[in-house]
Amino acid sequence: MELNFLAAGIMVGLAALGAAIGNSMLFSKYVEGVARQPEVRGTLFGQTMILFGLIEALPIIGVGLGIMVFFDLL
Amino acid sequence: MELTPKVQFLGLTFDVTVMIGTLFSALVVFLLSLWATRRLQMRPHGWQNAMEMLVDFCRGITRMAFDDRTAERYLAMTITLFLFIFVANELGVMLMVVADVHHPIPWLGLTEEALKESHGVSWFKSPTADLNVTLAMAVAIALYGHYAGIRASLRNYVGHYMSPLLPIHLIEEFSKPLTHAMRLWANIFAGEILITVMLTMGSPLITGAPLLVWMGFSLFVGVIQAYIFTVLANVYISQKVTAH
Numbered sequence: 001m002e003l004n005f006l007a008a009g010i011m012v013g014l015a016a017l018g019a020a021i022g023n024s025m026l027f028s029k030y031v032e033g034v035a036r037q038p039e040v041r042g043t044l045f046g047q048t049m050i051l052f053g054l055i056e057a058l059p060i061i062g063v064g065l066g067i068m069v070f071f072d073l074l
Numbered sequence: 075m076e077l078t079p080k081v082q083f084l085g086l087t088f089d090v091t092v093m094i095g096t097l098f099s100a101l102v103v104f105l106l107s108l109w110a111t112r113r114l115q116m117r118p119h120g121w122q123n124a125m126e127m128l129v130d131f132c133r134g135i136t137r138m139a140f141d142d143r144t145a146e147r148y149l150a151m152t153i154t155l156f157l158f159i160f161v162a163n164e165l166g167v168m169l170m171v172v173a174d175v176h177h178p179i180p181w182l183g184l185t186e187e188a189l190k191e192s193h194g195v196s197w198f199k200s201p202t203a204d205l206n207v208t209l210a211m212a213v214a215i216a217l218y219g220h221y222a223g224i225r226a227s228l229r230n231y232v233g234h235y236m237s238p239l240l241p242i243h244l245i246e247e248f249s250k251p252l253t254h255a256m257r258l259w260a261n262i263f264a265g266e267i268l269i270t271v272m273l274t275m276g277s278p279l280i281t282g283a284p285l286l287v288w289m290g291f292s293l294f295v296g297v298i299q300a301y302i303f304t305v306l307a308n309v310y311i312s313q314k315v316t317a318h
Binding site (some may be wrong): 049050052053054056057058060061063064065067071073 | 305
């Protein structure tokens, strides 16, 4: 009974949940902002991409560690 | 998981794949910069134009963290970081070399039992897909921040730590480089593992289109993560340098 597969599944699943919730809040605000003021599209896109990378940081760290646990490297 | 050849020298283990990847990325960056700056003209065309746009872009990055005068001091570091990480991220998406080694090569660390358990020997991948490379960069930036802070003003540097938030600042000294490194590493590593899985497991008819989509997304993520690493490097250094 290998528990590392279960651990990897839980890690990646929770990471996906966190990333989905965070990213959806961010991008919905971006689309709303552009709908309200189409001329700030460029500036807002740059800021959105910075925040996308920061929000995805911890979920993707979870995915990276999950992959290593999956292959028994951790 | 692929095996990587390792060389022992003076008690330290050097990963040959990472060394080849780092050297090749540095070479590509060097050749790109050399090609873009030949025969400079007042009205730029082609590669010189692209390089000037890049320098302006990096100047914008440093000006996010520093005021306009001190930003010029950190421009070279910013351009280097951004170019190297960008090239390193993208090269791994385009080119990954995995070979099947039949005879064990002991001086490279490819022993019999290691070869049996692995799915091949990896000779080229993104250098930033290895945690050691990104950790080295993040720790170097953190140490450089301390050095720049002490050089700018010793009084402000020591005074920054005499505050009731001292335990939180001490924890931050560890967590900031760690997340800085792991963010870049995990993005590139996860992308690369998924490309490998899509290529080797499952029939190409099913995984063809998702593979293309994922490679496109990996290219995009490579640019974004290079940008974020550079922005955060500047922010962490400026937090130690500028007086509060």
